[in-house]
Amino acid sequence: MENKYLKRLIDEEIDKYLEMIGAILIIGPKWCGKTTTAEQHSNSILKLQDPDKTKNYLKMAEIKPSLLLEGEKPRLIDEWQMAPVLWDAVRNSVDNLHEQGLYILTGSTSVDESEIYHSGTGRIHRLLMRPMTLFESNESNGKISIIDLFKDPDLNIEGIKSNLSIEDLIYASCRGGWPESLNLKTREGQLFVVSSYLTNICESDVSKVNGVKSDPNKVRIILESYARNISTLAKNSTILKDINANYEDISKPTYYSYIDALKRLYVIRDIPAWSPNIRSSTAIRTSHKKEFIDPSIAVAALDLSPESLIQDLNTFGFIFENLCIRDLSVYTHSNGGRVSYYHDRYGLESDCILHLKNGDYALIEFKLGSNEIEKASKNLLKLKSLINERNMRQPKFLAIITGGEFAYTHSDGIKILPIGCLR
Template sequence: MGASMKYIARYLDDELNQWMNVIGAVLIVGPKWSGKTTTAERYSKSVLKLQDIDKQEQYQMWLDIRPSKLLEGEKPRLIDEWQMAPILWDGVRNAVDELQGEGLYILTGSTVVDESKIMHSGTGRIHRLLMRPMSLYESGESNGKISIEELFDNPKMEIDGIESDLTMDDLIFAACRGGWPDSINKKNDKDKLLIAYNYLDNISESDISKIDGVKRDSDRVKLILKAIARNNSTLAKDTTIMADISANFGDISKPTYYSYVDSLKRLFVIEDLSGWAPNIRSKSSMRSGNKKVFIDPSIAVAALNMSPKAFNTIDGLKTFGFIFENLCIRDLSVYTSKFGGSISYYHDNSDTEVDCVVHLNDGRYALIECKLGKTKIEEGAQNLLKVNKLIEANDEIRNPSFLAVLTGGEIAYTRKDGVKVIPIGCLK
C-alpha cells in the first residue's frame, strides 16, 4: 500500500500494542496482502525488508558472515518476511535474551516455517499473532452496533430493533471482494474484485512452489482450491474432495493431494475447523473430523470463478450460503482474537449441527449458526436449542454464554426462546 493511502485501523493494532509491552519480540503471520507489514511499520523504528531485490546481495553477504548485523538498528526493528532467512529467528531470540527488554523486534511472515530449520522455538520470547484479512467492521461495512465481547459479558443485552446498513447486494459484493486492505483502497468496483483473483494466481503460480522448493502445478492448485470451494464449510471428507477432483479433472493421488493441501495451509489460504466433541450424553456419536474453510471468502469465490452477479440467482444464492458461513467464521475469528478466541463446529450422527462454537480462552463459549436468509433462521434456532438441551442435561459441561443466529438480514432481535438473531452487518 502506497504512502498516500489512508491507514485502516485493525483489531490487531490493540493486540500488537499489548504484546509489545509484555514480550521481547512479536511475530505477525497471516496470508500475504492482509496488511501485516503496513501495521508492523506503524510500530517500528527501523525496517529490514528481506524481499528488497536491490539489497539481496548485501543481505546475503551478512547472512553468510555475521547475521546479527542485520538485527542492528533502532528498536523496535521490523524484520519483514523473516522466513526468507530462517537463521534470523535464533538471532532474534538471542538478542532478546541479551538486551532484556520488551518490544524489541517485530517479525512478519506469510508462510508457516519448517520448524526443523530453527534451533529453538522462541517460547517465552517471541509471541505469535495471526493477522487475517479485514472483517466487515474493519472495512467499514458493519456498523458494529452489537459487540460480541458485550454479548459474552451481558448475554441479556437488549438488541431488538438494531439495524444493519448492508443490503444483500452489499453483502455479496463484500464477500466477493474480500477483506484485502488493497481492495478497499481501490476506486472502482471492478478493480476491487480483481484483488482476490490476483491473489489466487500469485499463490498458484509462484508461492506454492517457493514454500519448500517443490515445484507444484499451478492448474492443479486451482483445481484443488475449486474442489474445496465447492465443498466449502461442509463436512466433505478428503476422499469426497479427491473424488470431485478426479471426476472432473483427472486422477490425483493421496500423497499429492495432501502435499498440496498442506502447502495451502502453510500459506494461510485455507485452515481447518475442528469438530467440538464435548462430553454430552447423546445417543449419537460426534463427528470430529476437520472442516476446511478459506481464510477469506473471496478466495473461494475466485476459485469458483464467480462474480457478485452469479450469486443473484436461486442456485447462486444457495452457493452463497456457504460463502456467507465462511465470511462469518472470518469475522468471528477477528472479533474474538484478543480473547484467545477459537472456532470449532458441532455435528453428531443424528445430523444435529451447529456451524460455529466460539470459544474464549477463559472457558466461556457461544453456539452460533450462520443462516443467510430469513427462511432458514427457524432451522438454525432449532439446531441451537437441540444442542443446548443436550448440554443442559449434563452437569459436567458449563452452559453456553448465549445462542445466536447470524444472518444476512437487516434487523436484530431476541426470539421468545432466547435465541438472538443478529445481522452480520451489525457485529463487531
C-alpha cells in the first residue's frame, strides 16, 4: 500500500517560488524527503540515481545535457549534482524560455562551485529542507504559531496544552524527523532508520563527497565526539584534542576534511554568535555552537536509546536544544528565519536569537523542565535591559521553550512555550 504523503511546511514555499522564478533547488540531508516533496510539484521526473539508467544519463550529460531537460514542466531533476553540467543547462534553458516554474532540482550534497560556470542568481532559487518538525510529524498540536507571536507579542496563549510527555520528546528525538521512519509500524524499525543513515554517512557518503576513500571508523569517532559537544561552544581544536586523547591520532587536515564533508552533506551545522554592539568585541564569545541537522544523529552517534536518556535528562537537555533549533528553523523559514546565540564573559546569554528577514528578532532560552524557568527568565530580562541601555532595536518577544505541559505568560511578560504546542 502506498504511503500517505505528509504535507511539509516547505510545500507552500515551493509553490510560491515556482510562480516567481525559472527554477528552484531543494537542498538538504539525504532521507529528509526532498524527492518525495518535489514530486508533489512536478509533472515529469529525471532520477539520475536510477541504476538502470545512470550511465546513459551521465553520458548524455557529457554530450548534450539539454536533452535531459526535455519533459513536461515543472521537470524534477533529482540528485542533479551527479552531473554538475546540468546546472548551467538549466540556467541557459531558463534564459531562453523566459518562463517561471520550469525546473525543480534536488541535491543531498553541496557542489564544488568550480564545476559550474554561473551562480544561477535570478534563475535558480535555493531552498533548504530539513527533517520533519514535530508539527509536520503530527506530534505537536501546532496551536501556537511562532510567526503569529512575532506579529502579536501579546497573543493569548494561556492554558494551551501540549500532549507530549518527556518520554514522547525523548523518543521523537531518538527517532528523528526522517519521513521513512514514520512509515514503519514498529519502534525497532523507526529507530533503525537513523542508525542506517549514520552507517551510510560513515561508510560511503563522506568518501563520495571528498572524492577519496575515507576511514569509516574515523568518521564515526568524529561524529561521536561532535555529538558529545552538541549545543556547546566547544572549539574544533578541543574536539580534535578529545579525539586524539581517547581514541586514535587523527591529523588536523583529516579532521577538517571530514568536518567539511559532513557540512556539505548537511549533517552538521554551526550556529553563529550574535554580535550586537552592546559589549566590547573582546567580551562576546564568537565560537560557533555545535548542532546537527537533526538531533537523532547525535543520539545514534552516541549509541543512546530512549531508555538510557530517560535516566540521563542532563544529556537530553542538550539534545532537546537541538530539537528546538531544528523546529524553529523550519517554522520561520518562509520569513527568512535564521538562528544565532548570545554569550559573553560576564555570563549573560541567550540560547537562541531567532531572526526574521525584516529585522525582527526574539530572545529565547531552552529549558527541558520548569525548575530552571525563573533563572532563565532573569537572564533574558538582563539581556533585554542591556539592549535597552544601548538604544538598540528591541526584541519582539522573549520566550522560554520547554518540554512542559502548559503554555502561559510569566509575570514578567516572558512567554513559556511547550515545544509540543508550536508550529
